[in-house]
Amino acid sequence: MIEIQNIHKSFGENHVLKGIDAAFEPGKVNMIIGGSGSGKSTLLKCIVGLHEPEKGDVFFDKKEFTNLDFEERVPIRRQIGMLFQNSALFDSMTVEQNLTFGLEIFTDMSQSERRERANLCLDRVNLSKTNDLYPSELSGGMKKRVGIARAISMNPKYLFCDEPNSGLDPATSIVIDELIEELTDEYQCTTIVVTHDMNSVMGIGDYIMFLHKGEKFWEGSNKEMLMADVPELNDFVFASPLMKAARSTFK
Amino acid sequence: MIFHHFGQYVLLLKKVFKRPESTKVYTKELFHEMNEIGFGSVGLIAVISTFIGAVMTLQIAFQLVSDLIPPAVIGQINRDSNILELGPTISALVLMGKVGSSISSQIGSMRVTEQIDALEIMGINAPGYLILPKVLAGLAMVPVLVIIAIFCAITGGLVGGTLSGAVAPSDYIQGIQGGFNGFTIVVALVKACIFGFVITSVPAYMGFFVRGGALEVGQAGTKAVVVGCISILATDYIITALML
Numbered sequence: 001m002i003e004i005q006n007i008h009k010s011f012g013e014n015h016v017l018k019g020i021d022a023a024f025e026p027g028k029v030n031m032i033i034g035g036s037g038s039g040k041s042t043l044l045k046c047i048v049g050l051h052e053p054e055k056g057d058v059f060f061d062k063k064e065f066t067n068l069d070f071e072e073r074v075p076i077r078r079q080i081g082m083l084f085q086n087s088a089l090f091d092s093m094t095v096e097q098n099l100t101f102g103l104e105i106f107t108d109m110s111q112s113e114r115r116e117r118a119n120l121c122l123d124r125v126n127l128s129k130t131n132d133l134y135p136s137e138l139s140g141g142m143k144k145r146v147g148i149a150r151a152i153s154m155n156p157k158y159l160f161c162d163e164p165n166s167g168l169d170p171a172t173s174i175v176i177d178e179l180i181e182e183l184t185d186e187y188q189c190t191t192i193v194v195t196h197d198m199n200s201v202m203g204i205g206d207y208i209m210f211l212h213k214g215e216k217f218w219e220g221s222n223k224e225m226l227m228a229d230v231p232e233l234n235d236f237v238f239a240s241p242l243m244k245a246a247r248s249t250f251k
Numbered sequence: 252m253i254f255h256h257f258g259q260y261v262l263l264l265k266k267v268f269k270r271p272e273s274t275k276v277y278t279k280e281l282f283h284e285m286n287e288i289g290f291g292s293v294g295l296i297a298v299i300s301t302f303i304g305a306v307m308t309l310q311i312a313f314q315l316v317s318d319l320i321p322p323a324v325i326g327q328i329n330r331d332s333n334i335l336e337l338g339p340t341i342s343a344l345v346l347m348g349k350v351g352s353s354i355s356s357q358i359g360s361m362r363v364t365e366q367i368d369a370l371e372i373m374g375i376n377a378p379g380y381l382i383l384p385k386v387l388a389g390l391a392m393v394p395v396l397v398i399i400a401i402f403c404a405i406t407g408g409l410v411g412g413t414l415s416g417a418v419a420p421s422d423y424i425q426g427i428q429g430g431f432n433g434f435t436i437v438v439a440l441v442k443a444c445i446f447g448f449v450i451t452s453v454p455a456y457m458g459f460f461v462r463g464g465a466l467e468v469g470q471a472g473t474k475a476v477v478v479g480c481i482s483i484l485a486t487d488y489i490i491t492a493l494m495l
Contacts, residue, residue, distance in 0.1 A: 077374035088365035
């Protein structure tokens with residue numbers, strides 16, 4: 001379980017996050033949605049410690065994270081898997097090396113055990129036999145799947161995905177969404193997904209938090225979102241005719 | 252502004268020299284970097300130094316046209332100039348252009364493509380993993396390259412001087428053997444070690460704090476070479492003033 005309390009973050013004069021509180025439960029796909037510049041990626045980076053919030057606390061299973069220094073954070077970070085918007089694969093390493101890098105540094109596993117684990121993770125994302133390819137030889141969808149495989153290689157307790165569907169075609173987006181949902185269920189991890197892809201939200205979102213101008217404007221399930229009567233949320237969620245049609249059908 | 256950058260550079264170095272998470276992985280990286288910095292630059296350094304040695308011999312011979320000065324002095328001046336100044340400094344400036352820009356772009360690209368964030372999320376000390384092997388490889392390999400540069404420059408002087416007829420080989424060899432002070436080699440090696448540190452750490456700093464995209468990565472590479480070259484020349488002066 002991840003809890004955030006009163007998170008504030010500014011960049012110069014720009015007050016990006018204005019006192020965000022939330023609780024993200026394990027075994028559920030928690031989604032942070034909002035328009036461009038609403039602060040959702042900044043919030044994710046504050047949670048994982050890539051940005052330091054000016055005020056507020058982040059708790060991983062009741063353990064305070066924000067005030068810890070780098071070394072003290074390592075045990076928690078070893079339980080974190082993260083899929084970045086642009087996958088962030090290490091481009092000087094092969095797919096297998098990307099997956100086994102964390103294992104090589106933090107575990108005593110032998111090379112064959114690490115390879116076995118990499119194969120298992122690659123099988124899980126349907127990318128077996130890509131071990132020796134470099135990230136530059138992969139398509140966008142494959143990179144995302146390798147990113148997910150890398151994120152799960154250390155058996156994460158917390159899974160973070162920053163815009164997992166950006167730049168992907170609709171069919172590949174569905175594959176990625178299904179993977180995130182299956183892995184959350186399989187590992188019972190606390191998953192937080194930052195997205196503005198409403199298909200994803202409607203497809204796999206268990207808990208949705210809507211950010212608007214740096215504030216938490218609404219929270220609830222995807223079904224509750226369809227019925228919500230919040231103008232800012234509706235303007236964002238039902239911007240497309242498809243979503244408007246979905247809402248009327250649901251109603 | 253300069254103090255801000257200097258402070259940030261010192262704080263980065265503090266993180267660089269933290270205890271590595273895995274000695275095995277860091278050692279592998281160290282050998283990789285030693286290969287990149289050392290073997291990857293040895294050809295360039297040898298060619299440049301040979302020509303510098305040859306040109307130096309011709310210029311010294313041109314300026315010492317006097318019956319009062321023995322021709323052996325040409326070899327002696329060439330040797331001491333190369334050991335004390337040209338070998339370490341020219342090699343360092345060349346390496347700053349070749350290795351420094353590469354380090355800056357490599358780390359800068361990793362920063363803008365979130366690879367450094369990915370390392371930190373995994374709990375890896377990114378400055379340590381990315382910069383420490385490079386700095387250690389610089390400290391180990393730049394002195395070796397400088398020794399090679401000095402050897403090539405002195406040999407180049409012999410070949411260049413002989414081919415052009417500026418100095419007889421026997422005079423030149425007599426010159427490089429005469430009045431040798433071993434302390435000049437110590438000065439050269441001290442310079443080489445410090446230059447090795449500057450060549451790797453300054454571009455790493457520039458790359459590590461890049462913000463933006465491809466344009467900023469390119470600008471960081473240019474800035475790294477400019478700042479690095481000035482730092483090399485400034486430290487060169489300080490070391491010379493302190494040691495000679």
